[in-house]
Amino acid sequence: MAAMFALVCCGFLLGTAILGILMSRARHAITLVYVSTLIISVAACANAVDFLLTAPSPAIAGLPLGLPWVGSHFRIDTLSAFFLALVNFGAAAASFYAVGYGQHEESPGRVLPFYPAFLAGMNLVLLADDAFTFLLSWELMSLTSWALVMAHHKEGDNARAGFIYLIMASFGAASLLLAFGLLAGAGGDYLFASIRELHHADLTSGLVLVLVLIGAGSKAGLVPLHVWLPLAHPAAPSHVSALMSGVMTKVAVYGFIRIAMDLLGAPQWWWAIVVLVVGAVTAVLGVLQALMEKDIKRILACSTIENIGIIFIGLGLALAFASNGFNAAAALALTAALLHALNHSFFKSLLFFGAGAVLGATHDRNIERMGGLIHRMPQTAVFMLAGSAAISALPPFNGFVSEWLMFQAVLVSPQLPQWGLKFFVPAVGAMMALAAALAAACFVRMYGVAFLGRPRSQEAREANETDQWSVTAMGLLAIICLLAGILPGVLIDALAPVTTTLTSAHMPVQTSDPWLSIVPISESRSSYNGLLVFIFISFSAMTAAFAIHRLASKSLRRSAAWDCGYPDPSPITQYTAASFGQPIRRVFGTTVFRATEHVDMPAPGLTRPAVYEARVHDVIWEMLYAPIASAVAIASGFLNKMQFLTIRRFLSLVFVALVVLLLGLAIWP
Amino acid sequence: MALIVAIATQGIQMMLVLALAPLLTGFVRKVKARLLMRQGPPLLQPYRDLLRLVRKEVVLADNSSWLFRTAPYLIFAATWVAASLVPTFATGLMFSWSADLIAITALLGSARFFLALAGMDIGTSFGGIGSSREATFATLAEPAMMMMVFSVALIAGSTQLSTFSSFMVSPDVGLRVSLALALVALIIVAIAENARIPVDNPATHLELTMVHEAMVLEYSGRHLAVIELAAHLKLLLYASLIACLFIPWGLAKPGATAGDLAIGGATYFSKLAALGLLLGIFETAIAKMRVFRVAEFLGIALMLGLLATLLLFVSRSL
Numbered sequence: 007m008a009a010m011f012a013l014v015c016c017g018f019l020l021g022t023a024i025l026g027i028l029m030s031r032a033r034h035a036i037t038l039v040y041v042s043t044l045i046i047s048v049a050a051c052a053n054a055v056d057f058l059l060t061a062p063s064p065a066i067a068g069l070p071l072g073l074p075w076v077g078s079h080f081r082i083d084t085l086s087a088f089f090l091a092l093v094n095f096g097a098a099a100a101s102f103y104a105v106g107y108g109q110h111e112e113s114p115g116r117v118l119p120f121y122p123a124f125l126a127g128m129n130l131v132l133l134a135d136d137a138f139t140f141l142l143s144w145e146l147m148s149l150t151s152w153a154l155v156m157a158h159h160k161e162g163d164n165a166r167a168g169f170i171y172l173i174m175a176s177f178g179a180a181s182l183l184l185a186f187g188l189l190a191g192a193g194g195d196y197l198f199a200s201i202r203e204l205h206h207a208d209l210t211s212g213l214v215l216v217l218v219l220i221g222a223g224s225k226a227g228l229v230p231l232h233v234w235l236p237l238a239h240p241a242a243p244s245h246v247s248a249l250m251s252g253v254m255t256k257v258a259v260y261g262f263i264r265i266a267m268d269l270l271g272a273p274q275w276w277w278a279i280v281v282l283v284v285g286a287v288t289a290v291l292g293v294l295q296a297l298m299e300k301d302i303k304r305i306l307a308c309s310t311i312e313n314i315g316i317i318f319i320g321l322g323l324a325l326a327f328a329s330n331g332f333n334a335a336a337a338l339a340l341t342a343a344l345l346h347a348l349n350h351s352f353f354k355s356l357l358f359f360g361a362g363a364v365l366g367a368t369h370d371r372n373i374e375r376m377g378g379l380i381h382r383m384p385q386t387a388v389f390m391l392a393g394s395a396a397i398s399a400l401p402p403f404n405g406f407v408s409e410w411l412m413f414q415a416v417l418v419s420p421q422l423p424q425w426g427l428k429f430f431v432p433a434v435g436a437m438m439a440l441a442a443a444l445a446a447a448c449f450v451r452m453y454g455v456a457f458l459g460r461p462r463s464q465e466a467r468e469a470n471e472t473d474q475w476s477v478t479a480m481g482l483l484a485i486i487c488l489l490a491g492i493l494p495g496v497l498i499d500a501l502a503p504v505t506t507t508l509t510s511a512h513m514p515v516q517t518s519d520p521w522l523s524i525v526p527i528s529e530s531r532s533s534y535n536g537l538l539v540f541i542f543i544s545f546s547a548m549t550a551a552f553a554i555h556r557l558a559s560k561s562l563r564r565s566a567a568w569d570c571g572y573p574d575p576s577p578i579t580q581y582t583a584a585s586f587g588q589p590i591r592r593v594f595g596t597t598v599f600r601a602t603e604h605v606d607m608p609a610p611g612l613t614r615p616a617v618y619e620a621r622v623h624d625v626i627w628e629m630l631y632a633p634i635a636s637a638v639a640i641a642s643g644f645l646n647k648m649q650f651l652t653i654r655r656f657l658s659l660v661f662v663a664l665v666v667l668l669l670g671l672a673i674w675p
Numbered sequence: 676m677a678l679i680v681a682i683a684t685q686g687i688q689m690m691l692v693l694a695l696a697p698l699l700t701g702f703v704r705k706v707k708a709r710l711l712m713r714q715g716p717p718l719l720q721p722y723r724d725l726l727r728l729v730r731k732e733v734v735l736a737d738n739s740s741w742l743f744r745t746a747p748y749l750i751f752a753a754t755w756v757a758a759s760l761v762p763t764f765a766t767g768l769m770f771s772w773s774a775d776l777i778a779i780t781a782l783l784g785s786a787r788f789f790l791a792l793a794g795m796d797i798g799t800s801f802g803g804i805g806s807s808r809e810a811t812f813a814t815l816a817e818p819a820m821m822m823m824v825f826s827v828a829l830i831a832g833s834t835q836l837s838t839f840s841s842f843m844v845s846p847d848v849g850l851r852v853s854l855a856l857a858l859v860a861l862i863i864v865a866i867a868e869n870a871r872i873p874v875d876n877p878a879t880h881l882e883l884t885m886v887h888e889a890m891v892l893e894y895s896g897r898h899l900a901v902i903e904l905a906a907h908l909k910l911l912l913y914a915s916l917i918a919c920l921f922i923p924w925g926l927a928k929p930g931a932t933a934g935d936l937a938i939g940g941a942t943y944f945s946k947l948a949a950l951g952l953l954l955g956i957f958e959t960a961i962a963k964m965r966v967f968r969v970a971e972f973l974g975i976a977l978m979l980g981l982l983a984t985l986l987l988f989v990s991r992s993l
Contacts, residue, residue, distance in 0.1 A: 377798065380740045391742070391792075400785040401778055413777055413821070417828055420988050432825065432984040436977070439821035440814070446784060447810035450791045454806060459798030460738050523773060532834040535773035539756065539782070542770070546689075547752035550901060554748075558729040558897040567736035568893055569799040570880065581795065581803020589811040593970040 008057040009067035009082040012090060012133055015050040019043065019126035026118035036108045039118045043125060044101035050129065051094035058087040058500060066135065073138055079197060081135035084503040085268065088344065089132050089260040096253035096351045097125045099479055103359050104245040106475025110366050116157040117243055124150035124249070128257050137186035137196035141179065144261070148175040148225075151254060154246045155238045167237035174234040178224030182261070185217035189269060201269045211270050215277050218265045219284065225258035227311045228318065229288040230626045235311060236295065240303030240371065244362025247303055251310040252354035256347050259317055267325070267340075267508050275424050278326030282430055285322050286437035289315030291626075293444040294598055297451065297590055298622050300583050301371045302361045305452050306354065309397065312441055313350045316412065317343050319438055323415045324509065326427050332418075333511035338526050339415040340505050341498055341513050346408035348497065349490060353396040353405060356483035360390040363472035363480070364456065368465040373452060373583050378461040382469040385477045387457050392484035394453045396491070398446040402540035404490035407524070409442055410534055414526045444590070451586045460577040492536045495524050584620070591622065599623055681769040684936075688768055689759040692915070696758070696907035697721035699914060699951055706955030721907060725900045733896035736797045746793035747894070747901040750786045754905040757782040758912040762919050764939035766837035767929030775834035776824045780817065783868070783912075786905065787813055794890030805889025808966060812867055812874070812886070815973035820864045822980025826857040827920055829987040836916075840923035856983035858921050863976035865913035870906070871954070873964045874972065877906075886966075911947070914954075918946040 022042045029035040057065070064083035072078040082090070104121075111117055127147030134140035152175065156168040188210055189201050206214070224231040239250045267273070292311030299305045320343025327336035363386045364379060365371055380387040396403035416435040422428060461467040471477070490497060495516030502512035516524050523535035567573045595601035599622045606617040651659065701718045708715025735744070757779045760771060774782065787809065794806035828834040830853065831842040842848065867874045870887035877888045891902050919926070925942025927935040964972065 378738065380742060380796075387740075395785070395788065398784075398788060399781060400788055401774070401781050406778075406781055410777055410781075413825075414834070417825065417834065420829060425989070428988045429985070432822075432981065432988045435825060435984070436818055436822055436981050439818035443784075443814045443817035446788055446817075447814050450788060450795075450806065450810050454792055454795035454803075458740065458742065458792060458796040459803075521773070529772055530833055530835065530838050532775050532777075532828075533772045534775060534778050535770075538770060538773035539778065542756045542773070543749075543752045546755045547748045550751050550755075551748045554729065554897050554901060558900070559732060561732040562896075563732055563734050564737055565734050567738065567797045567799050568734075569797075569801055570892065573799065577798060579800050580798045581800055581807060586803060586807040586810070589807055589966070589970075590814060592967065593811060593815070 007065060008053055008061060008087075009065040009080050009133065011053050012050060012082055012129065013067055013069070013080055015046050015053070016126045016129045016133070018046045019122045019129065022046070022122035023119050023126070026120075026122060030115035030118050035118060036111070036114050037105060039122065040101045040104045040108055043122050044098055044105070047094045047098035047101055047125065051091055051098055054082075054087045054090035054094060055500075057082060058084060058091060058503060062503070072142070076136070076138060076196070078139040078142075079135035080133040080139070081198070082133060084507045085263065086132045086260070088501065088504045089256060090129065092256055092348055092351050093125075093128050093132065093253050096249060096355055097128075099355050099359075099483055100245040100249050100253075102482075103248070103362070103476050103479035106473035106479075107243075107245055107359075107362055107366070109473070111243060113157065117154060117246070120150045120153040120157075121246065124154060124246070127151075128254060131257050132260060135198050137190065137198070137201075140261075141183060141186065144182065145179055147254065147257065148179065151242070151246070151250055154242045154250075156241075157243060157246075158241065161241075163237065164241040167234070167241040170234045171238040174224050174231065178221045178231070180221075181217045181224070182221035185214045185221060185265065188214050188217070189265070198269060202271075206271060208274065212274065212277070214270055215266055215280070218262055219280065222258045222262040222265070223284070226255045226262070226314045226318075227288070227292075228284050228314065229291050229311070230630055232288065232292065232311045233624075233627055233631060236299070236304045236307045239307035239310065240301060244303070244358055244365060247307070247362070248355040248358035251307055251358060252351040255310060255314055256351055259314070259321075259347055262318075263321065263508070267321075267328070273325045273329040275326060275329040275422075275427060278322050278329060279426055279430055281318055281322035281325055282434045285315045285318030286434045287315070288312070288318065289441035290437050290444070291598065293441050293448055294594055296448045297444060297587050298595065298599065300374050302364060302373050302376075302452065302456060303358070303371055305373075305448065306357050306361055309445065309448060310350075310354060312445060313346065313354070313397075316409070316438060316441065317346050317350070319343075319434055320346060320412050320415065322434075323412075323419065323431070326419065326422055326431070328509055330422055330424075332421065333509050334513075334527075335415065335418045335421075336509040337505040337511040337513055338411065338418065340509055341501050342408055342411035342415050344501050344504060345411060345494070345497060346405075349396070349404040349408050349487075352483055352487050352490065353393045353403075356389060356393040356480055356487065357397065359476060359480045359483070360386050360393060363476055364469075366472055367469035368463070370463070370465060373456040375463040376456040376461070376466045377459045377463075377577060377580065378457075378466060379469055380457045382461075382466070383471045385471060386480065389477075389480040389484040390457065391453060392487055394449040396487040398449045399442050400446070402488070402491045402536045402543065404487050404494065407491055407494040407534070407536060409438070411524075411526060412438065414532055417532075418527070447590060451583060455581075455583045455586060459580050462577050462580070462582075488540075492540050493522060494536055495519065495522050498524060588620070591620065595622060598625070600625060684765060685759075685769040688763060688765070689755070691763060692758045692908060692911055693755065693904075695947070696904065696911040697725060699911050699947055700907045702948065702951045703910075703955050703958075706952055707959050710955060710959045721903075725904060728895075728900035728903065729897050731896045733898060735895075736893050738796075738798050739893070740796055743793055743796040743893075744898065746789045746796075747898045747905070749789045750793075751901045751905040751908075753782045753786040753789075754908045754912065757786075758908045758915070760836070761912055761915045762836055762840060762926060763915050764943045765927035765929075765931060765936060766840050768837070771837050772835060776828065776836055776839075777821070777834055779836075779916075780820050780824060783909070784813070784817060786909075790890055790902075793894075797893045799893065801889045801892050805886050805892070808886045809890060812969055812973060815970060815977055816864050816867050819860055819973060819976035819980050822977060822984050823857045823860045823864065826853045826980060826983035826987055829984065830854065836919055837929075840919050840926055841928065843920070843923045844926075853983040853986050854921070856979045856986075858917070860976040860980040860983065861913075861917060861920070863972065863979075865917065867969065867973055867976075869910045869913060872958045873961050874969050876963050914947055914950045915943075917950060918943065922946055
């Protein structure tokens with residue numbers, strides 16, 4: 007029933023996509039499309055939440071579409087229900103925002119048809135119950151999002167972003183295809199149910215894990231497969247960026263969990279090391295890259311890489327515990343990862359909505375040309391502040407809760423028997439703490455440069471608050487970020503069925519704890535109470551404000567800034583994003599980015615201007631992708647000659663190739 | 676009845692940290708002055724400074740936003756909550772389980788977040804320089820603090836401060852390498868976070884040396900008073916934290932009598948005095964370091980913390 011309902015929702019979404027094609031020139035097409043995606047997403051989200059909270063057994067549905075004799079199979083269980091809820095909630099928020107934001111779109115015809123299809127693609131991936139349907143839906147999701155990335159294909163680097171995205175998406179899909187090939191085994195039954203029955207050799211399952219890590223990781227943005235992400239996510243319209251960063255990456259996380267923790271059978275301990283190392287490196291590199299960027303949407307996209315890294319750290323810990331049979335600890339780590347995925351979808355959507363509002367107001371994505379927006383866009387500024395606090399893992403917001411759970415999971419891990427894990431886990435914990443601290447610096451920088459200070463350009467000086475739909479969408483998400491941080495026990499309890507499915511254990515029931523605090527293992531070990539912390543902070547802030555305003559002098563005078571006696575009227579004397587990041591670039595960037603600084607200071611008396619140049623290298627691009635690209639270029643240049651062979655030479659080529667292949671087949675044991 | 680006593684003890688704890696914080700700062704200043712053969716300001720000078728600031732008019736820069744005016748209260752609130760969650764004279768206080776050591780670290784992170792934002796609000800180069808440096812130091816200090824938390828939490832099997840301090844007074848602790856490393860890491864972090872020499876010198880107004888002072892340069896009147904009080908509280912917090920984690924003797928246990936509480940209070944006083952004295956001596960004996968050396972200084976803390984944690988991961992007895 008639930009599965010059928012979810013499928014009907016997908017059908018309606020596809021129908022809306024067709025409506026988008028037919029009506030793209032109509033006057034009310036924008037409102038119509040986004041309102042209908044909003045309604046469908048809310049329904050689908052309610053359906054998924056209802057399933058998660060009530061139905062214990064998976065629901066199955068089939069469609070007579072797809073390959074002959076195979077058809078397509080769909081299934082909803084607790085894991086897919088959780089991700090369906092996450093995806094459709096994000097979709098509902100984005101659609102709500104887009105009712106207002108979409109009006110600013112110059113070419114709605116390039117967005118309206120693909121947007122509902124993209125939502126349908128993501129839903130179908132989560133519902134798929136056989137490899138064929140899964141891959142087909144995965145490709146639908148990739149292609150529609152590619153089309154959305156290319157919506158403004160004439161601007162800047164967007165065409166290049168789309169090209170790289172397409173290549174990486176195909177590469178990832180190919181890896182998944184191979185993974186499924188290995189999973190299905192010689193029998194070749196692609197139904198997930200029959201894959202679960204199979205027993206895989208250690209080598210095969212290890213290979214599948216690596217392939218899945220590449221396939222899902224390239225979509226999620228794991229280092230070193232992340233290169234497309236900071237290019238493609240910002241290129242799309244902002245509500246689509248929010249979906250790609252906040253939601254689509256979670257579909258990739260789902261793909262990883264589904265294959266690695268469900269289909270693949272019992273995990274081996276060394277998988278955990280691979281996942282942990284990749285996750286930790288991703289977390290730190292992602293946020294460091296965010297600290298070097300100036301484009302507000304690229305900062306957010308890079309920060310997504312960081313958060314994906316943190317989610318994968320949680321998954322790695324869960325694998326480590328599960329492989330040793332520590333089910334309760336595995337449930338804790340998995341809960342932390344899933345909760346972080348959910349939290350990230352909340353605050354990253356919020357931040358991208360805010361970035362869209364800023365982009366609409368200033369027509370610029372470079373934060374170096376913003377400043378002082380807190381005066382011109384007061385509501386957006388408040389909500390962006392909430393989002394920045396949440397993503398920086400500050401209590402009492404929601405980002406802190408999931409990171410706190412993650413740290414608690416790290417603290418359980420000395421029990422693990424393997425020496426490799428004993429050495430790696432504390433280092434991973436340190437990397438995670440480092441990433442969290444860097445994230446706070448990154449968002450102080452982004453918020454401080456874009457919203458605070460004095461305006462650095464005419465556009466920023468004349469910016470106006472965005473429309474009411476967008477503001478309301480941001481406000482709702484900001485409130486949810488706070489609520490999810492204050493009452494995390496409700497969410498943790500809702501995740502219990504998911505962890506029970508995957509690890510056959512779940513965290514203790516939280517909502518029955520006194521004062522609604524969360525207790526991962528036992529109270530003497532650790533507990534955190536977001537509600538009390540929030541009440542404490544509000545109480546002490548208000549007490550302080552009240553006492554001060556009762557006792558203190560109320561007189562207040564506006565005046566020019568003091569600035570040590572040398573205030574400069576020009577706003578370019580403010581600290582910029584580049585200068586803010588300079589010390590961090592010096593501390594971390596010299597090794598990670600091979601950052602170099604070059605100062606050309608003219609001798610006293612000369613009138614030529616001084617030049618300061620800082621250069622940052624994208625090491626992964628230069629070391630990994632550039633050589634591949636040049637190898638492909640050389641090879642294609644070489645093979646180009648083949649185009650102009652005579653027919654006789656073509657025939658001999660075919661003949662030789664055939665002989666070589668047959669020889670190979672004959673020698674093969 | 677028990678509930679009222681519990682709430683009252685918690686309330687006393689909150690008021691105690693608030694009342695003692697300026698005194699600790701005054702004491703450290705006095706110690707430093709005496710070591711430099713100066714008379715030094717009276718012990719109660721910080722209180723007088725706060726009162727004087729509170730009575731003064733606020734001069735607000737033209738460009739300042741609401742964030743600039745609310746940030747002091749948020750900074751103060753986060754620091755105060757964090758400080759009152761650290762056991763001072765008694766463990767197992769009513770709300771001590773509402774946040775553990777990780778949450779206390781994060782609360783200080785919240786305070787720092789808003790302080791750094793406030794520094795950027797006016798749009799001056801000084802505010803920016805302070806925020807940028809503070810953020811840079813924090814990126815190393817926070818993981819170092821976290822590693823310290825990890826190592827003590829692994830020893831006691833808990834991130835709760837109350838549990839940890841009662842574990843520390845029990846005989847099964849013994850001498851541990853990890854604890855020593857963690858203590859050094861915590862001291863380094865405490866020095867950096869409280870803007871003490873050799874990391875920062877809030878007594879100066881030189882752009883080459885200041886970090887904390889640059890961020891609050893534009894504050895005046897009651898806002899400055901609140902920020903100063905938050906800074907005093909932060910120093911007290913770190914002193915209490917060191918006292919609670921590494922010299923936990925004398926802390927009253929849950930359900931303690933009035934006599935136990937009095938002993939707890941007296942030992943807490945003497946611990947603070949001892950730590951203040953040591954800080955004064957340390958600060959007079961050392962010179963301020965260059966800004967980019969601070970990263971190395973904090974890197975040492977991070978490495979020590981990581982080492983302490985790693986030792987615990989591979990062996991349960993170190």
